[in-house]
Amino acid sequence: MAGYLRANPLACDTAEGIRRWWFGTEHEVAMNELQDALEWMKRCGAIEEIVAADGRRRYRRLGDDAQLAALSQAHRSHQARED
Numbered sequence: 707m708a709g710y711l712r713a714n715p716l717a718c719d720t721a722e723g724i725r726r727w728w729f730g731t732e733h734e735v736a737m738n739e740l741q742d743a744l745e746w747m748k749r750c751g752a753i754e755e756i757v758a759a760d761g762r763r764r765y766r767r768l769g770d771d772a773q774l775a776a777l778s779q780a781h782r783s784h785q786a787r788e789d
Contacts, residue, residue: 707724707728707743707744707747708747708752708774708775708777708778708781709774709778710728711752711753711767711774712771712774712775715767716766716767717766717767718756718764718765718766719764719765720762720763720764720765721737721740721741721744721763721765722737724740724744724765725737725740744765747765747777748765750769750773750777751768751769751773752767752768752769752773752774752777753765753766753767753768753769754766754768
């Protein structure tokens with residue numbers, strides 16, 4: 707997601723939209739894993755959650771390119787330790 711947000715800094719979507727459009731059909735992402743990732747990125751200050759007039763929650767970029775790159779690196783390091 708961090709890479710997508712660096713390439714598309716004005717992107718804003720619901721969790722379902724992120725799952726469908728940001729990841730596409732080549733990457734199957736479980737909704738619970740996506741929600742966990744969104745919460746982590748919110749806690750890190752990389753994204754913000756907006757509740758729209760229709761009540762749906764949308765997510766958009768808050769952090770800068772350097773912060774998003776650091777999050778990507780932290781995630782890769784965490785994944786490498788788990789393997």
